[in-house]
Amino acid sequence: MERTTDSVPHVKLYMPGPVEVSGKTLRALSQPMIGHRSSDFEKLYAEIHPPLQTLFGTHQPVFLSTSSAWGVMEAAIRNLVNKKVLNCMCGAFSDKWFEVSKHCGKKAEALQVEWGQPITAESVEAKLAEGGFDAIALVHNETSCGVRNPLHEIAAVVRKFPEVLFIVDTVSSFSTESIPMDEWGIDVLLTGSQKGLALPPGLAIFSVSQRAFERAASTPARGYYFDFLEFKKNQEQYMTPSTPSIPHIYALRSKLEDIFQEGLENRYARHRQLNSMVHAWVRRNGFEFFAPEGYRSLSLTCVANNRNINIAAWVKHLREKHHIAIDGGYGKIKGKTFRVSNMGDETEDSIAQLLTILDASLREMRS
């Protein structure tokens, strides 16, 4: 067991964010600083830009935002909504996004389903057909309840409405499965650093379509820090509007090396495989899934507590005795669910170890 200090054991994170960060990534963070207006920085950004475009499935510029994902989630609303946004709500993050739209002073409508249920393409189409919308915001993978919305089908529907820009949060699914931005007609694809990518929290990465830049140009009060057009102007010189978190960008470069060394298809297949190992454990232990079949996340598992175990006590026991962290349920489903991540650098071995510990700890809890 790696130790953070002599006496405090390292608690390995199996919760769905922040996820465990590898030693290689941590070392990448601690390289000497460079000036952010220097040619060294330009070289760094220019080097990571093509692999980022590949990962995003886009020919558009990819931007680095020194913020958490929420910065860009808010930015997308501020830059693109002139008339009214449709916020699709199916869990904690998407519910809050609706509130954020209103906090930005924008007109927003909700397409809301119960936590655990998916947003369907049919319901999106019916709602957009009511008219008046110029944007739609969707969380692809609702981390809070383990729901994976049918993004490809929803994208096809959104394209029937030429005025509606499609904003997609892929914070916990990015790089765990293929999400080709250009091909699917996504206008803003955004992610954070600390989930699918297994980097430390503090960086958001996003790309913006041509028509979304055009919309931004006609949107007043975009502010400065998150102005898409400032990002675009700076990216043309491989710069960022303000001083970025350079350590995160070193770490991202290191992570991109890992990702392309493994190969995208291998990486996606690994996530499916690890996810199915966790699913088999859930079934074997008589638990149920919080999300319905066909709409379950591939990067985490949200398990319903149908066995009525004391989840808070179990999570505490896992942390103290086994030095691993899983999540005991988010917000209003705390105690009624628990969540396990298979994002980032997990392997068959590391997930097998996790499942062995979960089994042992459930026995220990009974005795």
Ligand SMILES: *Cc1c(COP(=O)(O)O)cnc(C)c1O
């Ligand atoms: C974690 C998460 C966010 C918020 O990320 P921050 O880094 O806290 O801004 C947004 N959306 C989803 C789906 C998430 O999982």
